[in-house]
Amino acid sequence: MDIKVKQALTAAVNSYAEAEGIDGKAVLQGLETAFELEAPFMEKVSAMDSVFDDNMRFDELREYSFDLLMINFFAEDVQKLEEDYLESAEWEAIEEETIDRGSELLNILLYLKECADDEIEPSLDDFLKEFLLVEEDEFQDEYNIYEKVIANQILVESDYSEIAKVSQSLEDDEELAELFYPLVSFFSEQKPDGGQLAEYAEHAPNKSLDVALLQLITNFNI
Structure with missing residues (x-):
């Protein structure tokens, strides 16, 4: 997991939890696990969504977490894929599927x-x-x-x-x-x-x- 992404995710979840007066440990652990999955991007998205589905009090952070997941993918995962992956039909399909996600x-x-x-x-x-x-x-x-x-x-x-x-x-x-x-x-x-x-x-x-x-x-x- 990219260090900048981890810092940002941790700070966002912890500060949100503190402001709401709720425990954010399980959410943060779940999101970190989703981000670090050795799996295709859309499986990571599903894992991330499951964390928010199970913790709806944090739902305001869902799409911003998606943005971080995307940044993490660019920083960490793309390097492990083919050089022109971001120009592939597979990535084009992912972009189309997630066009309404994030912010x-x-x-x-x-x-x-x-x-x-x-x-x-x-x-x-x-x-x-x-x-x-x-x-x-x-x-x-x-x-x-x-x-x-x-x-x-x-x-x-x-x-x-x-x-x-x-x-x-x-x-x-x-x-x-x-x-x-x-x-x-x-x-x-x-x-x-x-x-x-x-x-x-x-x-x-x-x-x-x-x-x-x-x-x-x-x-x-x-």
């Missing part, structure tokens, strides 16, 4: 991995313009998804209360509805200390999930 967190994690590989300091402007290419005509889907983030980039200079206020203006069915607050907050302060984390939690629209997602992102970025 935009995957793009954030891929960007942070690229920054680490290239030894570049992450920034919201770089993420939007150089990674997502939102200014390019052929990437208007990304522009539409991130439109509220693009329009509110100045929030990285604001405090958590202002970021939270704008995040609550997003409609529930918008793709970034859950991710806006942790995403912008991360780019505002990439290594929050204890006091900053407490302030972040205080203003969080959905405390348990918001704290878990920020912990996931920051621990992946260590």
Whole structure:
């Protein structure tokens, strides 16, 4: 299991469990087992889903765990497969089958991995313009998804209360509805200390999930 993925998964589950006042040990152990299976990707997905099916109080983390599972697959499993596996019909079928799974967190994690590989300091402007290419005509889907983030980039200079206020203006069915607050907050302060984390939690629209997602992102970025 990729070390960054393990750090992120552990931080997310533990912080969510703490915020909810429930025990996360069994969930974390189950997810780690699923991630570490020596099995095809879709079997890992099924194993992961079974953990959440048996622990529905953690269901808010399901699709974000899928994103981590995908990152782990790219980091660990692909190296064991044929060189052109990601261009194969088998992988194309998997992409089609999982097209509605996961979230935009995957793009954030891929960007942070690229920054680490290239030894570049992450920034919201770089993420939007150089990674997502939102200014390019052929990437208007990304522009539409991130439109509220693009329009509110100045929030990285604001405090958590202002970021939270704008995040609550997003409609529930918008793709970034859950991710806006942790995403912008991360780019505002990439290594929050204890006091900053407490302030972040205080203003969080959905405390348990918001704290878990920020912990996931920051621990992946260590």
